[in-house]
Amino acid sequence: MNRYLWLAAIAVALTAAPFFVYPVLLMSILCFVIFASSFNLLLGYAGLLCFGQAMFFGTAAYVAGFVLKTYGVSLEIALLSGIAVSAAMGYVVGVISVRRSGIQFAMITLAISQFVYFLLLQAEFTGGEDGMQRIPRSALFGLFDVSDHLHFYYVTLAVTVLAVAFFYRVVHSPFGELLRAIRDNEPRVESLGFRPERYKIVAMTLSAGLAGLAGALKAMVFQFATLTDVSWPISAEVILMTLLGGLGTLTGPMLGAGVVILMNDELAQFGEWALITQGAILLLVIIFFRRGVVGETSALLRKLRTRQDQS
């Protein structure tokens, strides 16, 4: 019962939020909630450190922007195009990079994302260094006008809820169990007759699709797409969000996304200090509390509870 009360409270808070906080800031948090979840799916559940998650995010932003600007499609078509392209990309990157495991997987995905960065820099349709400007927010299903910030907030919220539900379904499915098993003991999974590589590739595809959804949505929220979206600092940011919040927890990376976006917003005026703070926090998390905020809190609660049971 308690749990449903919490869910209801969160639902009310999210519905009322845009009346108190600038909607664009909220929407950017929501986009990164999806993005952080996509990264969490890989590292937290499958144990794959993809150091180039931004390539899916940024590419989908360009794709969504391109179809909106050029073909004037409706909103959901643009989102789906972004997802389709990034998921296909995730599949290809997966096929190439699962050939090496562990730490080399991270290096390979980083290198491939740099490759994608240079490709997009040179491609005609992206606008190169200038980026893609004035991306229209077209009507939802071709019927509902959602171009102002408030309306678009609710669209973003709905999409985020769907994405989180999808993420929840995936990690709690037999497939999700198998991913965790691969993370913990790959040789054993293989000896049971599964082919870990295939599952890793599927995980890459799903994660890339989610990251693409986040990117496509972000392109509509800010109405532009730039090379920054594909660059490695964005990949770094999503790593920080996930680790800070709690790797392999459902809510951790979402919380992390909120904290990091708000922090960037606050520190934006202090120049380099935003990046320095990010690095310092990441370092502290890695050395002192690797389970992240949510992971450490729930571990603490569990400890307290067992102590209560004993007394």
Next chain:
Amino acid sequence: MFDGISTQLLFGQVLIGLINGSFYAMLSMGLAIIFGLMSVVNFAHGAQYMLGAFVAWALLNYLGIPYWGALFIAPVVVGVFGLFMERTILRPIQNLDHLYSLLATFAAVLIIEGLVRQEFGSTGLPYNSPLPGGVNLGFMFMPWYRLWVVLFSVVVCFGTYILIEHTKLGAYLRAANEKPEIVESFGINVPRMISLTYAFGVGLAGLGGVLAAPIYQVSPSMGSNLMIVIFAVVVIGGMGSILGAILTGYLIGLVEGLTKVFYPEAANLVIFVIMIFALILRPNGLFSGKEGLK
């Protein structure tokens, strides 16, 4: 296809390729040495290379110590900084999954680069060549300094290779990589050896930075873009093979230079394309033989 290309351009780009290759080789060798002994992928290698260049710049502009002095002092300074990083960042997490050391050194990059940028700005600082002028070889002009960089890097790379593969010290290193407990039972302080190896690898990155200062602009971001290329080079060569890292470094530099001549649009991409093909065709790396540290 060769008709439209002047020998001037061709050899000019081959030289630039060799120069870039020298840096690729030196840095990926350092990375391979560190990985070989500690299984740590030192993401901060690029930032440490950048620090080497900045230390050289600071030595010249604050203390009046010229390039030739910096060539010895800066690697030591950066190496000592590496020692500090090993003790504070890597030591506490040495028994965890190696992904954490990659992430921790990456976090260090954000801090180091941010601080340097805060202090010196993002635009590059000039560093004059200590060997101005050059020689006209007839088919091309060869600046003395570039010749020096290519020759010196070859000496450093193969000197280090011989040190690790063919000396007693190197044998200790390789043994500590295989069976640390047994090496310790012979009375060798393995943790200290690990610290010093990391410092040595980091010092090599610093040395690369000093060499690079007169060629490229001394800027805070000079390391991070290079780092990704170095990763690709190490992946192509096969992780942990020192000779593989050196040879792949020069090879990739040359191929990149030649691509600039024949198909300039792809110059940025060619390294990554090679990496992808290498992964598909030789999944274990080009030089994944028995040689070198594992």
